[in-house]
Amino acid sequence: MTTLHAADLLITGDGRPPVPQGAVLVDGRTVAAVGPYGELAAAHPTARVRRWPGLLTPGLLHPYGPELLEHAYHPDPREADELGTDPLVGEALAALPMTDARWGASARRGVQRMLAHGTVAVGGEPRRPAVADAVRRAGLRVEPRPTGVPAGAAGEGGVSWDGVPCLDPLGGRSPAEALVTLFPNRGSVATFAVFDVPDEAALGERGAVTCVATVLAGRLVYRRR
Known part of the structure; x- marks a missing residue:
């Protein structure tokens, strides 16, 4: 059809x-x-x-897609009372017992949140196998990081603006720069x-x-x- x-x-x-x-x-x-x-x-x-x-x-292409999935934990809704709903980075992330299975589940939730922001591609290849699998299964394209975008942005793990993990691929960029x-x-x-x-x-x-x-x-x- x-x-x-x-x-x-x-x-x-x-x-x-x-x-x-x-x-x-x-x-x-x-x-x-x-x-x-x-x-x-x-x-x-x-x-x-x-x-x-x-x-x-x-x-849209998220230039920090791999970092957002590999250096931030996306809480399960069932963990909201304890962990909240925003991605966790830094000391909050370090305090969590992260296993490969938990990274994979976090990445799958993170991918769904990225799809809800019109992200269809990420800039750079994920290194963690569980994260790479989540990206591949979702069907997100993997593109080279755009020219002029540094490997680390302001904030934790190169995934944030003003210290807050940003799911919006337009964070700090114009639509012309972010469009695939x-x-x-x-x-x-x-x-x-x-x-x-x-x-x-x-x-x-x-x-x-x-x-x-x-x-x-x-x-x-x-x-x-």
Whole structure:
């Protein structure tokens, strides 16, 4: 079955002009077409339609994704009373008895939180096997760390801004810097994200917390309820 993902504005990220009322036609794992919704809907009348508010983009690259998963613990919701809900770093992390199994569970929860921020790729290869497995199983792309992004940012483990672990790949960066540069074209893997903002400028102002949907290889892996 083909699915037509339609949004108020489509940003390709490769220099092409934004497409008002744009859409991506997905066939299984791959992109079948990209363009104005009206044209694609007319050409593919049997496609299932998913309508999203706001901005459809290629998705975001988190430059410190591996550090965020390997140097921070993402508590289980059942641990909230004891540990809270924010990622733990530094002394709080050092106080925890971390095993490979616990790192793997933490990484899986961290990946889900990253998907909820429109992250579709991480900058750099994870070194811890349990973390690398969580990234691979989720379907996140592994890209080189962007040029000009230092190996360690301000804060614990190179994963934070102002001392707070930051799940937002836009933390300290503009959307143009964070967008995965190659938008899915026909025949490529269907990976993208949707944000409930009117345009790229608003995405930069409000951040990736506005994500409403993330698609990896044609799978809807996150949808805001």
